[in-house]
Every structure is written in structure tokens, then in C-alpha cells.
Amino acid sequence: MDTDLGGFLRARRARLRPEDVGLTSFGGRRRVPGLRREELAQLAGVSAAYYTRLEQGQSGNASEAVLDALARALRLTEDEHAHLRNLARPRRAKRRPAERPEQVRPATRQLIEAMDGVPAVVLNRRRDVLAWNALGHALVAGHLDRGAPERPADRPNLQRMLFLDPHTRELYPDWATEARRAVASLRLAAGGHADDRRLAELTGELLLKSHEFAALWAKQSVANCTTGRKSFHHPVVGPLELDFETLQPADGTGHWLLLYSAVSGSADELGLRLLQGTLTAAQSVPAVTADR
Incomplete structure (x- = not known):
């Protein structure tokens, strides 16, 4: 899985110019975009030789102080800083027993089914759908069988x-934003779980089948997208602007609850109610039986 420390450091160096970090640029054509290795080493307070070895994967014992200094010098976000630590200190791969299909706890399933008017989806770190309530299914994947999870x-x-x-x-009118957000989240997960075979297989599949995914993956962007707003163009109720939150139950499963909501009194809230109404109407239609 492409989660190497050197690639991440090079990508983060490339996005900074000397003047961005208070260094004097003497002009002239630079062979590489962004900061040179020597400039970053100077900012982080380490030798250029040591930083070069670190970026080339020849030094696997970077201290917490060095990683913190690099994070400050590169102006990393909190998520990027966490990703840097994961790459610099990858978890040792453990011998795992044959992996069993993940299951949602009954209490979690009961919870999302009780969320009337709230689209809810249960995910694992690979973003596999483990469960969804009726409104969650209708919002994000009404064209799929509800029983698929x-x-x-x-x-x-x-x-x-x-x-x-x-x-x-077609569901996302601003598909490019959704794609950037999705890839940044997946790369963060990949950095923290480099031994996850299925996660690596998913990444490999997308790299092969989607040039758009491959281009975004190469940017090395990382972000823990746990909250925000999404635009939908729903095939049944039309445009929706919904806020989303992802919550992680403290049960050790590593599962996430993805929940959507609309501003009270808004047209988007009305749209969700209309979508809920279509589900209620569909459930109330009696089954048609053949005459005997």
C-alpha cells in the first residue's frame, strides 16, 4: 500500500515556498517545487543528512521531538501530524486468525432503526456499509437492495x-469535493492500518479502475472527515443540503455511525420528510396477489 513516509514528506515539502515559512529565496529556477530538503531540515532543527536519510527510508527511529518539529516546519494540520506519526512508526503486522465478516451489534442496529427522520449508516474503516436504516438507505443508495449489508x-x-x-x-452535484474528501479520509485510514489486507485491496482496485482516484491518491492529502455538509441531488426529492456527523461507539469495534440532518424549518428538512413519506407510503401498499 502506498503509504510511505518519504512520499508524504515530499508532497508536503512541495506545497510550501521559502517565503511561506520566512526563508529568503534568492530567485532563479528551482529544480524541485516547494522547499528543498536542506531548507526543511534547517526549519526543523535537524541536519540535512539526517533528514535526507529519513525521507529516503534509511532511518526508522525518528523521535517524537523530531516528528513534532517536522510537523511544525511543514505546517501540518492535526490530521496530517497524526498521519506522519503513523507512517514514521508503523504498527508491527500481527499474525491474524482467519478474518470473520464484521457484524453490527444488535444494540447499534436497534439504535439506528429508532432514529426516526434521521438517515443513519454504520460503516467500518474501509467504508463498507455494515447496516443502514430505511432513510439512510433511501438517501445514499436507494438503487441498491436494502438487504445488501x-x-x-x-x-x-x-x-x-x-x-x-x-x-x-449523479447523487452528488459537487462530486469533486466529495471525491477529495473521500480519498483524504481513506489515506488517513490506510496510514494507521498498513496491515489491513482488505483496505489495501480496495485501494489497489480503485487505483486500477479510476484515474480520478489515482490522481487524488497521488496528492498524499489526508483528513479525518468526521463532520461537515454535503449537497445531494436526490432522484426522488431533488436538491438537499444536509449536515453530517460521524460518531464512533466506545465498544471497540472501530465502527462508525454516519448521521445526516437538516436545518430545522428549512426546505432540506421538508425534503427529508418527503423522502420518509415515500418510504411510509411504499410500506402501506398492499401486496398484489393473483386471483385464483
Whole structure:
């Protein structure tokens, strides 16, 4: 999996100019974009030789103080800083027993089913859909079988859908923003779980099948996208602007609850109610039986 420390450091160096960090640029054509290795080493207070070894993967014992200094020099965000630590100190791969399909705890399933009027989806770190309530399914994947998450082999994956499913692409009018957000989140997960075989397989599949994913992945952007706003163009109720929150239950499963809501009294709230109404109406239609 492409989560190497050197690639991340080079990408972060490239986005800074000497004048951005208070260094004097003497003009002339620079062979590389952004800061040179020597300039970054100077800012971080380490020798150029040591930094070069670190970027080339020849030094695997960077101290916390050095990583913090590099993070400050590169002006990393909190998420990028955490990613830097993960890459500099990768977890040792453990021998794992045969992996069993992940299951949602009954209490978690009960919780999302009780969320009337709130679209809810349960995800793992790969963004596999483990469960969703009726409104969550209708919002993000109404064209798919609602029972798909119950079958591990058929479970939808939000990352795969975003890049490879034309119905999902049409759902997001600002698809480019969704794509950037999705890739940054996936790279952060990959950096923290380099031994996750299925996560590596998902990344490899998307790199092969989507040139847009490959281009975004090469940028080395990372972000923990746990809250924000999303625009939808829903095929049933039209435009929606919804806030989203991701919550992680303290049960050790590593699962996430993705929840959507609309501003009270807004047209978006009305749109969610209309979508809920279509589900209620569909459930109330009696089954048609053949005459005997």
C-alpha cells in the first residue's frame, strides 16, 4: 500500500515556498517545487543528512521531538501530524486468525432503526456499509437492495460507489469535493492500518479502475472527515443540503455511525420528510396477489 513516509514528506515539502515559512529565496529556477530538503531540515532543527536519510527510508527511529518539529516546519494540520506519526512508526503486522465478516451489534442496529427522520449508516474503516436504516438507505443508495449489508459478499462500499457507480456520482452535484474528501479520509485510514489486507485491496482496485482516484491518491492529502455538509441531488426529492456527523461507539469495534440532518424549518428538512413519506407510503401498499 502506498503509504510511505518519504512520499508524504515530499508532497508536503512541495506545497510550501521559502517565503511561506520566512526563508529568503534568492530567485532563479528551482529544480524541485516547494522547499528543498536542506531548507526543511534547517526549519526543523535537524541536519540535512539526517533528514535526507529519513525521507529516503534509511532511518526508522525518528523521535517524537523530531516528528513534532517536522510537523511544525511543514505546517501540518492535526490530521496530517497524526498521519506522519503513523507512517514514521508503523504498527508491527500481527499474525491474524482467519478474518470473520464484521457484524453490527444488535444494540447499534436497534439504535439506528429508532432514529426516526434521521438517515443513519454504520460503516467500518474501509467504508463498507455494515447496516443502514430505511432513510439512510433511501438517501445514499436507494438503487441498491436494502438487504445488501446483511450479505458480506455484497456489502456496498461508499468509496467504491463514489468512484465506480454512476448512480452515486449523479447523487452528488459537487462530486469533486466529495471525491477529495473521500480519498483524504481513506489515506488517513490506510496510514494507521498498513496491515489491513482488505483496505489495501480496495485501494489497489480503485487505483486500477479510476484515474480520478489515482490522481487524488497521488496528492498524499489526508483528513479525518468526521463532520461537515454535503449537497445531494436526490432522484426522488431533488436538491438537499444536509449536515453530517460521524460518531464512533466506545465498544471497540472501530465502527462508525454516519448521521445526516437538516436545518430545522428549512426546505432540506421538508425534503427529508418527503423522502420518509415515500418510504411510509411504499410500506402501506398492499401486496398484489393473483386471483385464483
